[in-house]
Amino acid sequence: MAGRIHIIGAGLAGLSAAVRLSSQGRVVNVYESASYAGGRCRSFHDANLDRVIDNGNHLLLSGNRAALAFLREIGAADSVTGPSPAVFPFLDLDGGLRWQVKPDRGAIPWSILSAWRRVPGSRLRDYLWGLQLARARATDSVTDCLGADNLLFRRFWKPLAVSVLNTAAEEGAARLLWPVIRETFGRGEAACRPLIARHGLSDSFVTPATAFLKRHGAPVAFNRRLRRLGFDGERLTTLDFGDSQLEVQDGDSVILAVPPLIAAELVPGLETPTDSRAIVNGHFCLAEEAQEISFCGLIGGTAQWLFIRGDIVSVTVSAADDLAAQPTELIAERLWSEVATALDLGDAELGPYRIVKEKRATFAQTPEQVRRRPGARTRWCNLHLAGDWTDTGLPATIEGAIRSGHNVAQSVIYL
Ligand SMILES: Cc1cc2nc3c(=O)[nH]c(=O)nc-3n(C[C@H](O)[C@H](O)[C@H](O)COP(=O)(O)OP(=O)(O)OC[C@H]3O[C@@H](n4cnc5c(N)ncnc54)[C@H](O)[C@@H]3O)c2cc1C
Known part of the structure; x- marks a missing residue:
């Protein structure tokens, strides 16, 4: 019989791994240190605003x-x-100019050939320059790649880069921006609808996920902070929650889906973004x-x-x-x-x-920090990592977190 899977952390990476594994009939236990799920993607009642x-x-x-x-x-x-079809309205607070970015239906952005459909003040060659992203080196920042001295950069690339990478364009890793462009804007309007x-976030991503897990016999155990991992040779053998210890049986797997600094504290020798x-x-x-x-x-x-x-x-x-x-x-x-x-x-x-x-x-999604992202495998055969900070090839976003959860679920299924 396939072993039990212990998932530590009920953010989107942990939840997506748990949902995928329990829907495949695997026995899953999820442990979360907080009293709620969702981690960095959640809703709450605010008393000020009621x-x-x-x-x-x-x-x-x-x-x-x-x-x-x-x-x-x-x-x-x-x-x-x-909005469908996709439209991105913009306002320049400095001067009050308003415009909209309306992606083309197909992968080739024919509309940039007409000046009135381009971002105001931008030139055709500024758009063509964007293709540089596909050839970005691991050390390139967004501005290294795209330059910063044109209106397309100020009015499109810069806001896009800072929101996708949560890092200023001057230091954000250009390599991480390209997969986003390729999978969304690069596939035409239908792939880049906002x-x-x-x-609210919990209503979409969290409450239905925890309800799904409950229905599949894998309820999230809240207020369960993992404090220490115990190892024996090539295997992880114990999960120490402070007030209780859990033996990891032969055939069981553990997915650690906690933030990077916590993972680095728990796993000896693990290099993570700092x-x-x-x-x-x-x-x-x-x-x-x-x-x-x-x-x-x-x-x-x-x-x-x-x-x-x-x-x-x-x-x-x-x-x-x-x-x-x-x-x-x-x-x-x-x-x-x-x-x-x-x-x-x-x-x-x-x-x-x-x-x-x-x-x-x-x-911080700089070239230097990106190099520190570990893969999902560890040197212990039954311990795996998930989270937006692991090496998904994508930025640290909902998509990155969920894809890491799905990928790790897949590798545990095929163990
Ligand atoms: C303000 C904000 C805005 C964002 N905007 C966007 C956006 O517009 N688009 C987008 O795609 N992404 C956005 N993101 C990023 C997105 O929210 C994250 O990439 C994603 O939620 C990360 O999920 P995760 O599961 O990897 O990590 P986390 O959400 O950090 O989950 C880790 C979980 O582990 C738990 N945990 C920690 N330590 C322990 C322990 N010792 N034992 C047990 N459990 C533990 C934590 O409580 C947490 O629930 C935004 C993030 C923030 C904060």
Whole structure:
């Protein structure tokens, strides 16, 4: 009989591995140190706003095939929504210019041949220059590859790179951006439709996943922090949770799906990314409820993306370590003034708000840190790694986390 699979961590990597394995009839146990699942991708009730909000706005693209397969598996495919055909509205806060990026239907972006369909101020050769990404060297930053002295960079590549890599374009690894372009924009409009959780991240990704696991006899055990691993030769033999110890039987496997610094503490000699970048989100209450969920890219200010859902407007700032060090009130005022400009609210006063600082939102996706990503295998035959920081070839995103969960599940099935 196939052995039991112990999964440590109920973020998206752990949950997606657990869902895949339990749907294949494997016996799965999931242990999570927090009292909730979802890790860095979750919703919570905020008392200031008296609303359920997300820890941060998360944007998916319709070409994120592992993420969409996960949503289908847990029965939540309809819980994400977005404009179809794909459209990305932008506003330059410095001057007020608005434009839209509308990807072409096919893989070849014919529309860039007409100046009026290009990003304002950009030239055809700026687009062609983007193909450099396909040839990026492991040491190249996004700006090494694309240059920074044209309007296409300022109005498209830079906001895209900072949000995908959560790292400034000057230091972000160009190599990680290319697979995203290839799997989304590079496949035409149908693969790059923006998708947003209709009612929140937990409602889409987390609650249906934990319900699925419960139905399949693999409920998540909460408040179970793994403190130590015990090894004997080539095998992992014990999981030490402090108040209890669990023997890992012959034929059992363990998937460690915790953040990189915790994995490095638990696994002797494991090299992981050590540096991280913050993401700051500001959530504000609007006087009126919007009829539709919408979003907009912001250039030339502090906020980079703006999302409206119901009567909550949320703005995101990636690679935000400097901002995260500022006092919360100051951040709220700064972001609110940009929201007021973007939504034409005049001098509307700042009302109830919540600023969420995720100080270790993702690892710093620089060439140097990317080199430190380990694969899923370890030198112990029954211990595997998963998480957005492992070497998936993708950036640290929902898609990367879920794909790592699926990949590790696949290798455990074929052990
Ligand atoms: C603010 C913000 C905005 C983001 N925006 C986007 C976006 O727009 N698009 C996108 O695709 N991605 C986005 N991301 C990235 C995405 O959220 C992450 O890539 C993904 O959630 C990582 O999942 P994970 O399972 O690898 O890690 P985690 O979510 O960190 O999961 C690890 C789990 O392990 C648990 N754990 C830790 N230590 C232990 C222990 N000792 N024992 C047991 N359990 C333990 C943790 O509590 C956690 O639940 C964003 C992230 C943040 C923070």
